Amino acid sequence: MAIFTIDDVEKTFKSGDVSEKILKGVDLELNEGEITALVGPSGSGKSTILTIAAGLQKASGGQVLFEGHDMTQMSQEEIRKIRSSEFGFVFQSSHLVPFLTVEDQLLLMLDVAETKLNKKQQKQEVAQVLELVGMAHRKEAYPSSLSGGEKQRVAIARAIIHKPKMLFADEPTASLDSKRSKEVMEIIRNLTKTLKITTLMVTHDEEMLPYADRIVTMKDGLID
Amino acid sequence: MQMAWKEVKKSKMKFLILGSIIFLVSFLTFIISGLANGLSEDNAALIKNVPNGQFYLNEDAKQTYNLSKIDVDQQDKLLADYKGATALSIQMGFVNDADDKQHSVAFVTSTDSELFPNVKDNEVVLDASLKDDGIKVGDVLTNNQFSGAFKVAGFAEKQTYSHAPVAFISMKNYQEIYRVMEMQTVFIPGSDSPDSVKGLESFNNKEFLNTIPSYGAEQMSLNMIIWFLVVISGMLFAIFFYMMNVQKIGLYGILKAIGVKTSSLxxxxxxxxxxITVVSLVLSVGLSQLFSLVAPAGMPFSLPIETTLLLSVVFLVIGFIGATISGFQIKKVEPLQAIQQGEM
Structure with missing residues (x-):
């Protein structure tokens, strides 16, 4: 069953008098608990469709339906609320908050998502999730003392700590070596399957494709 | 709040530098404010010590008290009509002690009043600062315009005028020294809405202070320095937070992407x-109050706690405005742009 529907989405970028159509009417349905990998050459529009789906930029046309609600018609505040409570993000760079410890990064996300957990429950939840990503022993560490792989594990933990319905991952393994990439993908797959999180992932790395349930190829702003 | 505190804890040096600058600027502001107050006291304590009221000067005096002469009949009528009214005159002069050492003073005389010491003929009541020059009760002082001599009858606290200690003398002695029968001004206490008196111009206490030569210019210069420092500190806040916000644009973008409200940022x-401001101000208020206790005796320094608290509130408001202006960048940050910029 489709939890997320992208319907005839277009995106045109304008620079002065010049305009370029990056997305030319993309249709895509994401089923609950499924991992969908978006692949395609550079400039095909895969990152653009991911950021539009995640509510990080507006579409020029078409509809983006999350649980039947059209996000293109929502206010910025409504989209922010969905992003904070229903979506999780993993980016190419981990983008951790430099002055927060690993544990605090996750506690912050629980606060932002306005979960109803009390402080003690929040700490227990953080401990569990850190255990799942194999980072429990580094909970007091700051990002500056973590390796690339460790940072990305923490970023994944931050993305799923509030049990979102959707996970958006933009090249989550691009900055990691092959071994670390596989470890990170295994974590993403295990967690999203366990928590039934629907995942849309952009990747260039063919080695990551076996971890996806479905592979969608984009070319010239359209689903191929 | 927690996130803000955690950043302060993690980036101690950065915040310590800003805190030190705010501390130094506010401390300097308090010190200059203390000096301004001190000089103001030194210049006009005699006037500042009297309750609120109206000073009447002759209209022809061009708002300069030492050019004013109140007609004797008019003075008598005013003193009779208004309870607590007093006529007074102030003139700069000097007295010589037994060793013929000259001391600059402001001679003040008044009609019978509770506001000023009532002094008998050939006696003088001096500002207590003259004790430091070795003058004691019972000493005899002279003046080359005065045929007799003044016996020191006592001392009065904090009675200075035009940076000179006040010497209260009787009206008869004053009239002999300055060869004038008329008083310069009539003071009527407590009249908020001054009655107009034909031929006279009224001034409230603050306005009268400005008729003292040099008082306005001196205070204006010092107050200008104080307000410049306050404005500079506001600009420092704006610049510091602007720099810090520029460094954190990427972070703000990511935080917005994951759903943190702009208002939370x-x-x-x-x-x-x-x-930073409260900690810096507590230190500078404490240190400036300490300084007021140990300031050298000759230094005109007066820093009431009310003044430091008022300036502290101004610093807080200015800091808030400075930081908020720089914070408009936060509003403009696009999450997508930050994500595409890569690692912070």
């Missing part, structure tokens, strides 16, 4: 600004 900045 502003709160974080305001909390940090408040924390």
């Amino acid at each position: 502003f709160s974080m900045m305001w909390y940090q600004m408040l924390l």
Whole structure:
């Protein structure tokens, strides 16, 4: 069953008098608990469709339906609320908050998502999730003392700590070596399957494709 | 709040530098304010010590008290009509002690009044600062315009005028020294809405202070320095938080992407600004109050706690405005742009 529907989405970028159509009417349905990998050459529009789906930029046309609600018609505040409570993000760079410890990064996300957990429950939840990503022993560490792989594990933990319905991952393994990439993908797959999180992932790395349930190829702003 | 505090804890040096600058600027402001107050006291304590009221000067005096002469009949009528009214005159002069050492003073005389010491003929009541020059009760002082001699009858606390200690003398002695029968001004206490008196111009206490030569210019210069420092500190806040916000654009973008409210980011900045300012101000208020206790005796320094508290509030408001202006960048940050910029 489709939890997320992208319907005839277009995106045109304008620079002065010049305009370029990056997305030319993309249709895509994401089923609950499924991992969908978006692949395609550079400039095909895969990152653009991911950021539009995640509510990080507006579409020029078409509809983006999350649980039947059209996000293109929502206010910025409504989209922010969905992003904070229903979506999780993993980016190419981990983008951790430099002055927060690993544990605090996750506690912050629980606060932002306005979960109803009390402080003690929040700490227990953080401990569990850190255990799942194999980072429990580094909970007091700051990002500056973590390796690339460790940072990305923490970023994944931050993305799923509030049990979102959707996970958006933009090249989550691009900055990691092959071994670390596989470890990170295994974590993403295990967690999203366990928590039934629907995942849309952009990747260039063919080695990551076996971890996806479905592979969608984009070319010239359209689903191929 | 927690995030703001955690950043302060992690980046101690950065916040310590800003805190030190705010501390130094506010401390300097308090010290200059103390000097301004001290000089103001030194210049006009005699006037500042009297209750609120109206000073009447002759209209022809061009708002300069030492050019004013109140007609004797008019003076008598005013003193009879208004309870507590007093006529007074002030003139700069000097007295010589037994060793013929000259001391600059402001001679003051008044009609019978509770506001000023009532002095008998050939006696003088001096400002207590003259004790430091070795003058004691019972000493005899002279003046080359005065045929007799003044016996020191006592001392009065904090009675200075035009940076000179006041010497209260009787009206008869004053009239002999300055060869004038008329008083310069009539003071009527407590009249908020001054009655107009034909031929006279009224001034409230603050306005009268400005008729003292040099008082206005002196205070204006010092107050200008104080307000410049306050404005500079506001600009420092704006610049510091601007620099810090520029460094954190990527972070703000990511935080916005994961759903942090823009208002929460502003709160974080305001909390940090408040924390730094309050800590810096507590230190500078404490140190400036300590300085007022140990300031050299000859230094005109007066820093009431009310003044430091008022300036502290101004610093907080200015800091808030400075930080908020710089925070408009936060509003403009696009999450997508930050994500595409890569690692912070």
